[in-house]
Amino acid sequence: MNLSARQLRAFVAAARVQSFTRAAEQLHVTQPGLSAMLRELEAQLDCRLFERTTRSVALTAQGMAFLPTATRVLRELDDAAASLGRITATQKRRLSVGATPVIASSVLPQACAVFAQAHSNVEVEVQDLDRALIYERVQSGVLDAGFGAFLTTSRAVRRRKLLDAQLLLILPADESPAEAAPLRWKEVPRHGLLGLPPTNPIQQQVEASLRDSGDPGQFVQSFNHLHTLLAMVEAGRGAAVLPSFVAGAAARYRVALHALRQPVVPVDFFEITKAGREESALLTAFAECITAVLSPWTSAVGAPQARGRSTRPRLS
Known part of the structure; x- marks a missing residue:
């Protein structure tokens, strides 16, 4: 015996509406197709499930006995499929x-x-x-x-x-005092500054803060990628002003990070x-x-650290 869910659904639908035509419509199959599935089901069960007339169909005694079982099996199959679907959805989140x-x-x-x-x-x-x-x-x-x-x-x-993050000054480690208090914006070097492209919103904030402190400074070169900028600072090519949340990236370079005060400029x-x-x-x-x-990283700004390349940059 090889019963299929399609055969069971055809049987339950036809039993409920007592019409092959309407059952076929509900299941979106043709009436001949539905009739064929029911004949196959009856052949496998070796009994007649419906009394057929030209006007209607009705369950036989065997059909009435089989209906609760078919309904339960379909419900359990649907519940199992839904449960598997939920498990799959969870696994594939x-x-x-x-x-x-x-x-x-x-x-x-x-x-x-x-x-x-x-x-x-x-x-x-x-x-x-x-x-x-x-x-x-x-x-x-x-x-x-x-x-x-x-x-x-x-x-x-x-x-x-x-x-909450803020702008800070990044200097080559060898050019930064071992113990340095947070710097004021007026103490930021105005020559040999390295930056991001002028269209970058962070760079625009940096330039505005320098202007507000009285001297816009001179940016000698800009870089598209921040890691390039940090490597250039490490090599002594200049200083940079960047947000404190880059401290994790700066940890890979021998640079010193100085908190900037008066004012503190947020870049959240x-x-x-x-x-x-x-x-x-x-x-x-x-x-x-x-x-x-x-x-x-951001909370460590202002706490001096040891000089040199390590898991954390030196924060001043």
Whole structure:
């Protein structure tokens, strides 16, 4: 005996509506097709399930006895399929997030590792992109979220601050005092400054802060990639002003980080999601992992550390 779910569904539908025509319509099959399935079912059971007339069909005694069993089997099959579907959905849960290359390389690897400890069944896809592409892919729904210094707002995205950060001065380790108090903006070197491209929002904030302190300074070279900029500072090619959340990336270089005061210039770290998007507990948990990774770096600004390349840059 080789009964199929399709045969059982055809039988239950025909028994309930007492019409092959209407049962076929409900199941979106042709009437000849439904009749063929029922004949096959009767052949396998070796009994007649329906009394057929030109005007109607009715269950035989055997059909009436078989109906509760067929109904129960279909219900159990449907329940089992739904349960498997829920398990599969849980196993295949996925987050797609975007960040600029420096955050993607210095923050997200550790954040993903921390997140995986509590959510081992969730796949996190990381895309390293420039800010414009992050905005675009968040708005289109390709990315669940973007992370970084999103200083401009848009009606198409929702911006949520994850961390307080500030601008700081980065100098070659060999050119920085071993014990240095936080610096004032007036003490930032005005010659030989290295920066990001003029169109970069962070660079625009840096230049505005220098102007506000009385001297716009002279930027001798700009770099598209922050790791290049940090490597140039390490090599003694100049100084840079960057947000404190780059401290993780700066740990790979022999540089010293000095907090800037009078004034403290905030450049906060944000999560952006598509406007109107339903809040996700998984995304919230992932954002908390990012904050946990970043917080030690930003809170350490102002605490002197040992000179030289290490797991942390020297913060002054």
